[in-house]
Amino acid sequence: MTPAALPPLREVISRHGLAPHKSLGQNFLLDLNLTGRIARSAGSLDDHDVIEVGPGPGGLTRALLDAGARRVVAIERDHRCIAALSEISEAYPGRLTVVEGDALATNMERLVTRPARIVANLPYNIATPLLVGWLQTEPWPAWFDSLTLMFQREVAERIVASPGGKAYGRLAVLAQWRTRPRILFDVDRRAFTPPPAVTSSVVELLPRAAPLAEADPRALERVVAAAFGQRRKMLRASLKSLGRDPLPLLEAAEIEPTRRAEELSVEAFCALARAFTASR
Template sequence: MDTLPSLSQVIKDHGLLGDKKLSKRLGQNFLLDPSITDRIAKAAGVLTGFHVIEIGPGPGGLTRSLLKAGADHVYAVERDRNCVAALQPLLEASQGRLTLVQADALKVVPQTLTPSPLKIIANLPYNVGTQLLLNWLKNLAGLHSLTLMFQREVALRIVAPPGSGDYGRLSILCQYLCEAERLFDLSPQSFTPPPKVFSSVVHLHPKVLSDEAKSLVPYLEKVTMGAFGQRRKMIRKSLKPLFGEEKLEEVLALINVPPQERPENLTLDHYRQLAKFYSQLS
């Protein structure tokens, strides 16, 4: 791969930033500095013995780092046909360790691309990053870890503790299903073109949950949606439509939550218990 053209040259040769409206719509902000892409690949841990799924490879900066770091095979999912064309030289240089998948990542189920063990490592497009994560959380089978770049405000929500302004539904779902850690931030100047916001790399490692714990996820989704749909309301008001007034008062008393408490002040275990009680009502 040492003979490949520079990433800047790849972008220029294939006009990857020629259509600014398309680039914005696809959320394309490319990482060209190999020291940064190498750092992301390293943050994902040992790659030897793993298949890696990358979303939105663009000109292939992170893809090169993943291959260099020893991934058994990289499956790069790219929607933009111009980027797919730009990646052809890297495909040829990969010695059979790279597969290009031209598709909308929102419609791709990772487990259908490759057998486990697999890791997802990606600089996610800002406009679909949160939805992609929510999709993957619904099926973590075979996923060893996810190392993902988000805009920083999303990363803060993923790892937020109870009582903070960033704590909400995304925090609870991620932390119920995974061990989540925000690793490092990147300034807008790290990207081409530079976005208007800082970015953060987050590492998520799926927890080993019992069948009972897994069965609570749909109820946890409904409870958190109700609780944070109007987050300034007291919990007795926001969850009343789900439980009914009398039952909710009983449940809150059992889990030692004052009825006037705000949703952002309840812990992950409070929400787990609420989901369990709600499952018994359904």
């Protein structure tokens, strides 16, 4: 089989019985013009391995291969999709590796040869934990050159949010600490099968050569989670969930105890994480 001989995606879905499962967060993209745009948004894929999570019937998979990816590693949990992806593998000999399994439990770095990128229409139910896991990669700089990912618009806005707004929170701090994120474009809900209830957005996250400020990633995660866990409270109260007196931590980080989480910059959270690490 050649790429030109691959059947339309709707035919693939029908033939393999791939009705999307809500429990798996599946919303398939069938518009090949749109999947091509997403693939192109990831930049030149020549000489790159690409990780794709949740390929489903393989619309974006085809686009990534057509865009010149050296190899695509597609991680798919739904056994029903494997046969459909195997047809794509036959059309692009040696360039598609299909891994059946849970992306959250997969060591992706071991599956690729650098340089590598991650491009995916993420299943909505695992999108945030996957992103946080990639952002906590050690050592840093990460093994991937870039992340080009589809999220619900609300999640995308939280990733790029600035201090002071309601959208600013845990995701913004973690993402902006180690990457430079930006929303590339929106995708109308009608482009999906089935249509989700909300608009989606494609987000690019480019890893920084060095984080904005020094901090242990696990300590930063704990501090940020505590601060935003009770975001309406002052930090002197919300940080008590860390299990120690927050006042010395705030003093060491030179942060007023009466401030609230949404007022702090990423650098301020890093200072707080350093104080937390030093106190243990």
